[in-house]
Amino acid sequence: xxxxxxxxxxxxxxxxxxxxxxxxxxxxxxxxxxxxxxxxxxxxxxxxxxxxxxxxxxxxxxxxxxxxxxxxxxxxxxxxxxxxxxxxxxxxxxxxxxxxxxxxxxxxxxxxxxxxxxxxxxxxxxxxxxxxxxxxxxxxxxxxxxxxxxxxxxxxxxxxxxxxxxxxxxxxxxxxxxxxxxxxxxxxxxxxxxxxxxxxxxxxxxxxxxxxxxxxxxxxxxxxxxxxxxxxxxxxxxxxxxxxxxxxxxxxxxxxxxxxxxxxxxxxxxxxxxxxxxxxxxxxxxxxxxxxxxxxxxxxxxxxxxxxxxxxxxxxxxxxxxxxxxxxxxxxxxxxxxxxxxxxxxxxxxxxxxxxxxxxxxxxxxxxxxxxxxxxxxxxxxxxxxxxxxxxxxxxxxxxxxxxxx
Ligand SMILES: [Zn+2]
Numbered sequence: 001x002x003x004x005x006x007x008x009x010x011x012x013x014x015x016x017x018x019x020x021x022x023x024x025x026x027x028x029x030x031x032x033x034x035x036x037x038x039x040x041x042x043x044x045x046x047x048x049x050x051x052x053x054x055x056x057x058x059x060x061x062x063x064x065x066x067x068x069x070x071x072x073x074x075x076x077x078x079x080x081x082x083x084x085x086x087x088x089x090x091x092x093x094x095x096x097x098x099x100x101x102x103x104x105x106x107x108x109x110x111x112x113x114x115x116x117x118x119x120x121x122x123x124x125x126x127x128x129x130x131x132x133x134x135x136x137x138x139x140x141x142x143x144x145x146x147x148x149x150x151x152x153x154x155x156x157x158x159x160x161x162x163x164x165x166x167x168x169x170x171x172x173x174x175x176x177x178x179x180x181x182x183x184x185x186x187x188x189x190x191x192x193x194x195x196x197x198x199x200x201x202x203x204x205x206x207x208x209x210x211x212x213x214x215x216x217x218x219x220x221x222x223x224x225x226x227x228x229x230x231x232x233x234x235x236x237x238x239x240x241x242x243x244x245x246x247x248x249x250x251x252x253x254x255x256x257x258x259x260x261x262x263x264x265x266x267x268x269x270x271x272x273x274x275x276x277x278x279x280x281x282x283x284x285x286x287x288x289x290x291x292x293x294x295x296x297x298x299x300x301x302x303x304x305x306x307x308x309x310x311x312x313x314x315x316x317x318x319x320x321x322x323x324x325x326x327x328x329x330x331x332x333x334x335x336x337x338x339x340x341x342x343x344x345x346x347x348x349x350x351x352x353x354x355x356x357x358x359x360x361x362x363x364x365x366x367x368x369x370x371x372x373x374x375x376x377x378x379x380x381x382x383x384x385x386x387x388x389x390x391x392x393x394x395x396x397x398x399x400x401x402x403x404x405x406x
Pocket of ligand 1: 214217271272274275276277
């Protein structure tokens, strides 16, 4: 290897590692692929303008397309992984209770990390195979179309150029999406493997909560998943030796998940394409309270709690002895749930006990009371994602009865 070349790649490796930043990779990777694709396609366009007889030219173009290969495996994958692992370790360090920190929390390589890098490389390779097949098919169809006599020979290069231009624009976004996905999954796998070195009991799901949050991520937000469940799933992802095995180890979900037990192949984000959800380690001693679906709910601040306790139509209007008791009962049996209609960051829970709870994006209770205006009051206030009483008129009648007897 030439000295200058070695120096250049060493510098690049250290730059990525030192910046602890995969964002630079995520912005340059789709552009690199776009450039390669652009070069390949423009060669096809140039070729299509050659004065060769139509039949031979068509064959020539199809052969060229069949040989089209994009190298999608990024260089510096090890450095990218080290950057991911450093970032993850920094985040873990913030969450470890100080009582558990015995020595410095820093990333160090072990065999799981080697497996993670191999798994990332595999994922990029599979993406390349999949993409290669699709693009060749699409290009073949395009050549067939322009050679079906629909176009004048002289117009063929221009027609191909226009078509390829739109493919290039569209696929740059695709490359970014896939790279994002692979990075995000690796980040979350790394979180599971790194945090276990510090004895994390479980992980908390953290979605980015805003207008764009998907129903699945909303339903999983703040859910506590045991480290055992996630490490089994992570091992399955790392052990996958075909694209199908990998898909089966981490199922994509579209519908919100409301269940007490998670299937083996579900729990570790990302949950869908362009998902922004992450996980963070937690220790059981530090958790407040879990709802029916194992999502952490933090009791309100002293101030809010005092308000709930003293208002006539709040705690005093119920049979509960304390605010926390009322909250636990409400979240322990959820009748309905949705996002607040005016504030995408808030969740509204309607308990089967007839109480309503507003929860902020950090899982903290903002208010809890028994609404006087019945079920319709709730429906006006939230976009419902979960409704266990929709089809159960018996419970609905019972709830209405509860409310009318307040
Ligand atoms: Zn998501």
